[in-house]
Amino acid sequence: MFTRSRKHLTQWLMLTMGSVFVVFGGLLYVVEVDRELHKLDQQLYREAELMISSSGADSSPNPTYPVQFEVKTLPLLGGKTLSITSDLVYARWYDTNNHLLMFFGPLSGDRRDIQPGYTTLVHEGQRLRQMTVPIESEGQTLGHLELATALVPVETALNQIRLVLSVGLPVGVGLIGLLSWWFAGQVMRPIQLSYQRLEQFSADASHELRSPVASILSQAELGLMTASPQEQVARLQRIAELAQSMGRLINSLLLLVSSDRWSGNQRCNLTALIKDLSREFQPQAAAKGLWWRLELPQAALWVNGETELLRQAITNLLSNACRYTTTGEVALSLSHRLGQVIVTVHDSGIGIPAADLPHVFDRFYRVDKARSRHTGGFGLGLAIAQQIVQAHHGTLQVVSTENQGSTFTISLPLLPPALAQPQPASPQTSAYKTSS
Structure with a gap:
C-alpha cells in the first residue's frame, strides 16, 4: 500500500x-x-x-x-x-x-x-x-x-549547447527521479510509522478485549447451565469482575488517545499535587508493610499543565511501585534545578531486567514473569504516563536494576517566577514505617 x-x-x-x-x-x-x-x-x-x-x-x-x-x-x-x-x-x-x-x-x-x-x-x-x-x-x-x-x-x-542539453536533461530528469523517490520515502515514512502503530495498537487492543469478552461469555454459559444458586452467584460475580476489567481497559485506551490534547494554558501546583498523592498512596504502602518516604519543598512549585493528567501520570508510577515492591520502601520526591521541576518515584522492588528497559514504555508491553496478566494490568500505565509527560513538554526516564528496584524521573519546565512567583524552597522530608 x-x-x-x-x-x-x-x-x-x-x-x-x-x-x-x-x-x-x-x-x-x-x-x-x-x-x-x-x-x-x-x-x-x-x-x-x-x-x-x-x-x-x-x-x-x-x-x-x-x-x-x-x-x-x-x-x-x-x-x-x-x-x-x-x-x-x-x-x-x-x-x-x-x-x-x-x-x-x-x-x-x-x-x-x-x-x-x-x-x-x-x-x-x-x-x-x-x-x-x-x-x-x-x-x-x-x-x-x-x-x-x-x-x-x-x-x-549552439551545437555545443544542444549537446549539453541532450545529455544534461536526461541525466537531470534521472536525478530528479532518484530525489523524488527519496523525498517520497521521507514524506511517507511518518505516515507509515503512524499507520503501523495504529495497526499494532488496534491488534493489541482487540486481543486484550477478546479475552475478557470470551471469559464473560464462558461464565454466562456456565451460569445458565448450573442449577445451583451459589454457583450462579459466583459466575455473576466473576462476570462483574471481568466487566470492571474491561471498563478499566476502555478508560485506559480513551486516556491514551486524549492525553496528548492538553490545551497548554493551565497551571498546576505540583507541591499540592504531590502532597495529595502521598495521602492517597501511604495507606497502600502501609498495607504491605513498606516504608513510605516523602520529600518536597515547602514552597509551591508551579508548572504549565493540567492537574488531572499529571495526577494520572504520577499515579501510574506510584501504582507500579507499590504493586512490585514486597519489602523495603517506596519514595516520592519533588525538587527543582536548572529551570526544571523533578518528580522522582523510587522503589526497592523487583526491578526491570536490562533487556526489557527499552520497551517498558511501549503500549501493552509486559515484562516477563514480573508483569503477568494477574498483577501487571494491561501494560498501558507507563505508556500513558510517558505520553502525558511528553504532551507537557517534559521527559520521563527510568533507571532500574533487577531485584534491586527502579527509579522513574519526570522532568517538567518550571513556570517562570514572573508567572508563578515561587518562593525559596527548603527541603522537608518525612518517613513512615507501617506494618501490615
Missing part, C-alpha cells in the same frame, strides 16, 4: 519537476540563441561602422532597427583604401534606386526590394547572417549598405 503510494508520489514529483527542468532547458536554449545572434549582429554592426565611418562618420553606439549612419563624406568601396580584416562573406553598396554600386565578395545582381535590418538566409548552401543599413548624409539618403557573414560560429556554439 505505502509502496504504491510512494510510486505515485514519485511519478507526480518527477512529472512536475521534470517538466520544469525541461522548460527551463528550452528557455535557456532560446536565450542562448538570441544571445549568440545578438553578438554576431553587434559584430556586423561594428564592421559596417568601420567601413562607413573610417572617413569621419558619426554613428549611434547602440543601433536600433533600422540601423542608420550619418556621414559627412563617403569612403570608396572596392578601392585600395578599404582594408578590413573580418569574416565577411560579401559587402554591397546600393544607391537609392537599389542599383549595386560597389561590392566585394559574390554578386547576386541588382536588388529591387531592400529592407533595412537583420535577417538569416541561405546563400549557395551556406547559412548567413545579413545586415542592411541605410546611408544618409545631411538628411539625404545616399543608398544602402549590405553586409553578410557566416553563421558557423553561432551554429558551433
Whole structure:
C-alpha cells in the first residue's frame, strides 16, 4: 500500500519537476540563441561602422532597427583604401534606386526590394547572417549598405549547447527521479510509522478485549447451565469482575488517545499535587508493610499543565511501585534545578531486567514473569504516563536494576517566577514505617 503510494508520489514529483527542468532547458536554449545572434549582429554592426565611418562618420553606439549612419563624406568601396580584416562573406553598396554600386565578395545582381535590418538566409548552401543599413548624409539618403557573414560560429556554439542539453536533461530528469523517490520515502515514512502503530495498537487492543469478552461469555454459559444458586452467584460475580476489567481497559485506551490534547494554558501546583498523592498512596504502602518516604519543598512549585493528567501520570508510577515492591520502601520526591521541576518515584522492588528497559514504555508491553496478566494490568500505565509527560513538554526516564528496584524521573519546565512567583524552597522530608 505505502509502496504504491510512494510510486505515485514519485511519478507526480518527477512529472512536475521534470517538466520544469525541461522548460527551463528550452528557455535557456532560446536565450542562448538570441544571445549568440545578438553578438554576431553587434559584430556586423561594428564592421559596417568601420567601413562607413573610417572617413569621419558619426554613428549611434547602440543601433536600433533600422540601423542608420550619418556621414559627412563617403569612403570608396572596392578601392585600395578599404582594408578590413573580418569574416565577411560579401559587402554591397546600393544607391537609392537599389542599383549595386560597389561590392566585394559574390554578386547576386541588382536588388529591387531592400529592407533595412537583420535577417538569416541561405546563400549557395551556406547559412548567413545579413545586415542592411541605410546611408544618409545631411538628411539625404545616399543608398544602402549590405553586409553578410557566416553563421558557423553561432551554429558551433549552439551545437555545443544542444549537446549539453541532450545529455544534461536526461541525466537531470534521472536525478530528479532518484530525489523524488527519496523525498517520497521521507514524506511517507511518518505516515507509515503512524499507520503501523495504529495497526499494532488496534491488534493489541482487540486481543486484550477478546479475552475478557470470551471469559464473560464462558461464565454466562456456565451460569445458565448450573442449577445451583451459589454457583450462579459466583459466575455473576466473576462476570462483574471481568466487566470492571474491561471498563478499566476502555478508560485506559480513551486516556491514551486524549492525553496528548492538553490545551497548554493551565497551571498546576505540583507541591499540592504531590502532597495529595502521598495521602492517597501511604495507606497502600502501609498495607504491605513498606516504608513510605516523602520529600518536597515547602514552597509551591508551579508548572504549565493540567492537574488531572499529571495526577494520572504520577499515579501510574506510584501504582507500579507499590504493586512490585514486597519489602523495603517506596519514595516520592519533588525538587527543582536548572529551570526544571523533578518528580522522582523510587522503589526497592523487583526491578526491570536490562533487556526489557527499552520497551517498558511501549503500549501493552509486559515484562516477563514480573508483569503477568494477574498483577501487571494491561501494560498501558507507563505508556500513558510517558505520553502525558511528553504532551507537557517534559521527559520521563527510568533507571532500574533487577531485584534491586527502579527509579522513574519526570522532568517538567518550571513556570517562570514572573508567572508563578515561587518562593525559596527548603527541603522537608518525612518517613513512615507501617506494618501490615
